[in-house]
């Protein structure tokens with residue numbers, strides 16, 4: 616009898632250790648159960664083992680059972696539309712990786728969330744805030760691009776029963792780079808807070824170009840794919856509320872960051888194209904910074920890109936070097952957060968884009 620019991624326990628241990636292996640806390644208990652079993656203390660081993668299973672089941676049931684984090688109060692944008700404005704500096708442990716905007720819109724059939732958050736703690740904390748505004752369930756979560764702060768929280772919302780939406784290319788790139796992205800955000804923001812993130816990219820509902828969602832009450836939202844800041848991004852236009860969730864297509868207050876994968880000329884073109892589609896009195900929720908009017912967001916974003924394109928083009932035309940591009944006087948933008956971390960790199964990036972040698 617004792618032998619059979621042990622064998623059974625061994626089988627149970629095998630299956631849950633594999634599941635718990637990502638989480639040191641659960642793995643620790645599983646390991647302890649194994650040691651107890653080896654020592655012949657099958658009763659205690661079973662107790663430790665059942666605890667691992669309970670934690671696992673609670674995770675599955677609630678989506679997330681870790682700490683909550685204090686997020687800023689949402690800013691009301693228009694009726695039924697709010698945004699929680701993230702930190703304007705780079706992701707770090709002090710801001711829990713929440714350095715973009717997580718927004719929500721309340722519709723007749725449910726709530727639409729824009730951006731999944733950088734981890735489950737931020738996602739769950741944002742969800743708590745949303746529940747203070749409405750009893751309706753979160754039905755749609757749209758992610759602006761493949762960056763960590765847009766998608767690492769996705770698995771949390773999936774477990775809440777929401778459908779996740781992303782441009783197809785962004786979903787593919789996120790899925791492929793998931794391990795790298797998770798590691799980078801673990802290092803920069805924190806191991807423990809990033810740990811629960813799962814790669815659920817294969818469960819995103821994807822689209823190319825445009826997708827229209829019927830959100831009830833006769834309202835529709837438009838998901839538009841753009842390229843530039845990242846190779847593939849999604850903005851959301853809600854014509855009935857005249858509000859545009861721009862994602863990183865438009866910034867306000869904060870300095871732009873051009874990454875190795877940024878196509879700044881395509882970015883500028885994408886802004887020009889979207890401006891033609893939106894009414895002039897559109898309210899913009901930018902990727903970074905507080906909500907503002909369309910003119911201000913365009914001036915802040917396209918204004919900087921055009922300034923840089925023109926100034927760097929002059930350097931290239933004069934046969935100047937990358938150092939000359941980096942020396943361009945960008946001091947009129949110096950009060951924007953992350954200016955020091957970005958401006959020279961931005962100039963060098965545009966120098967290479969414009970064919971500088």
Ligand SMILES: [Zn+2]
Nearest residue numbers: 715762863902
């Ligand atoms: Zn961003």
